[in-house]
Amino acid sequence: MSAVLVEAPVRKSPEIAKADIAVVLLGTGVVGGAFLKLLCTPVAKRLHLVGAANSRKQQTDAAQLTARDLRERLKREGAARDDAALLSALDAHHAELKVVIDATASGELAARHAEWLARGYHVVTANKSLAGGHLAGWRALQAARAAGGRYGDSATVGAGLPVLSTLRRLCDCGDSLLTLEGVFSGSLSYLFNQYDGSRPFSALLRDARKLGYTEPDPRADLSGEDVARKLLILARNAGFALGTDEVVVESLVPEALRDLSTEAFLDRLEELDEPLAALHEAARARGQVLRFLARLNQRGRARVGITEVPLTHPAARLYGTDNQFALTTTRYHTQPLVIQGPGAGPEVTAQALLGDVLALG
Numbered sequence: 001m002s003a004v005l006v007e008a009p010v011r012k013s014p015e016i017a018k019a020d021i022a023v024v025l026l027g028t029g030v031v032g033g034a035f036l037k038l039l040c041t042p043v044a045k046r047l048h049l050v051g052a053a054n055s056r057k058q059q060t061d062a063a064q065l066t067a068r069d070l071r072e073r074l075k076r077e078g079a080a081r082d083d084a085a086l087l088s089a090l091d092a093h094h095a096e097l098k099v100v101i102d103a104t105a106s107g108e109l110a111a112r113h114a115e116w117l118a119r120g121y122h123v124v125t126a127n128k129s130l131a132g133g134h135l136a137g138w139r140a141l142q143a144a145r146a147a148g149g150r151y152g153d154s155a156t157v158g159a160g161l162p163v164l165s166t167l168r169r170l171c172d173c174g175d176s177l178l179t180l181e182g183v184f185s186g187s188l189s190y191l192f193n194q195y196d197g198s199r200p201f202s203a204l205l206r207d208a209r210k211l212g213y214t215e216p217d218p219r220a221d222l223s224g225e226d227v228a229r230k231l232l233i234l235a236r237n238a239g240f241a242l243g244t245d246e247v248v249v250e251s252l253v254p255e256a257l258r259d260l261s262t263e264a265f266l267d268r269l270e271e272l273d274e275p276l277a278a279l280h281e282a283a284r285a286r287g288q289v290l291r292f293l294a295r296l297n298q299r300g301r302a303r304v305g306i307t308e309v310p311l312t313h314p315a316a317r318l319y320g321t322d323n324q325f326a327l328t329t330t331r332y333h334t335q336p337l338v339i340q341g342p343g344a345g346p347e348v349t350a351q352a353l354l355g356d357v358l359a360l361g
């Protein structure tokens with residue numbers, strides 16, 4: 001029997017017209033760039049881009065904002081960075097919902113999320129620095145949310161895999177997280193799923209960077225910092241008030257490469273090769289493979305780092321950028337609830353941002 005192609009079911013729009021949404025986009029890199037592409041698709045027709053910025057320039061001119069080469073233009077023209085002017089552009093728009101989208105890795109911008117929420121803007125973010133940073137920032141964020149601010153954070157864990165939404169739903173039903181374990185980094189998953197010693201680790205890292213999987217500075221991935229942030233976001237959402245100093249983090253970045261500029265670090269990636277080859281060889285000799293795992297135990301002890309696992313371990317059977325989140329809860333206690341799938345990349349992450357924006361109303 002031959003396969004029959006069917007058309008996607010037509011979703012009936014509800015009677016009530018959905019609200020227009022005015023949007024400011026901070027960050028036009030890998031994720032921000034993919035989001036700009038999604039803005040041109042029919043599902044985004046009620047979104048109105050009123051401002052966009054990179055680290056140095058910004059644009060609020062309507063004609064410029066619709067230019068296909070907006071990202072390139074922003075690199076050479078536009079006004080100097082000024083958050084106040086971007087917020088004014090949101091204020092001036094007729095849309096009922098006004099959203100700041102943070103597609104940067106800037107700690108400085110993340111530190112403003114709670115203030116923006118308190119001022120009545122919604123925030124949708126791929127930036128994990130606030131929710132996964134210092135506990136004081138997390139608490140300020142919870143206070144702003146409790147006061148009515150809506151915070152779209154799906155992209156911060158698993159690049160939009162339904163992890164945070166699932167965890168919150170379980171908790172809303174009175175379930176409690178007991179333990180959490182898995183592979184929370186798309187780039188480290190990509191690296192260790194492929195690394196068999198035949199190509200230098202540094203070459204694979206260069207590939208991961210080109211594909212848009214790594215953080216702007218890949219040391220944020222290799223140091224375990226990005227994984228620790230995701231672990232903190234999940235743990236805090238489940239009620240564990242963990243501080244950043246309560247996660248044991250095992251870094252893969254040698255001492256000599258820790259204090260360099262990003263550019264200087266990228267020039268010296270080959271220095272990662274020898275230590276990683278030695279770890280790989282030692283694991284191989286024991287019939288094991290390397291995986292960068294995150295773990296939270298029942299007593300709230302958290303650790304992220306490189307671990308040797310047997311070939312039968314669930315984390316040994318991942319592909320590409322797969323993330324894996326195994327949640328043991330009061331009700332999922334015999335077998336964990338496992339969420340798995342691609343955990344990095346421009347399209348999936350931008351889609352997570354779009355989904356959070358559309359969910360605002």
Ligand SMILES: NC(=O)C1=CN([C@@H]2O[C@H](COP(=O)(O)OP(=O)(O)OC[C@H]3O[C@@H](n4cnc5c(N)ncnc54)[C@H](OP(=O)(O)O)[C@@H]3O)[C@@H](O)[C@H]2O)C=CC1
Binds near residue numbers: 028103186344345346
């Ligand atoms: N890549 C991925 O797969 C995923 C990424 N994320 C998160 O998304 C965020 C962005 O990642 P990615 O797109 O890969 O990174 P990129 O380095 O590609 O892009 C970062 C962008 O942020 C801009 N930027 C930095 N500081 C500021 C600032 N103060 N104001 C405005 N813009 C600023 C940069 O400007 P300039 O161009 O001038 O440097 C650049 O355009 C990170 O927080 C990351 O953790 C989350 C899930 C998955």
Ligand SMILES: N[C@@H](CC=O)C(=O)O
Binds near residue numbers: 345
């Ligand atoms: N650099 C991150 C991107 C998503 O958060 C990762 O590798 O997982």
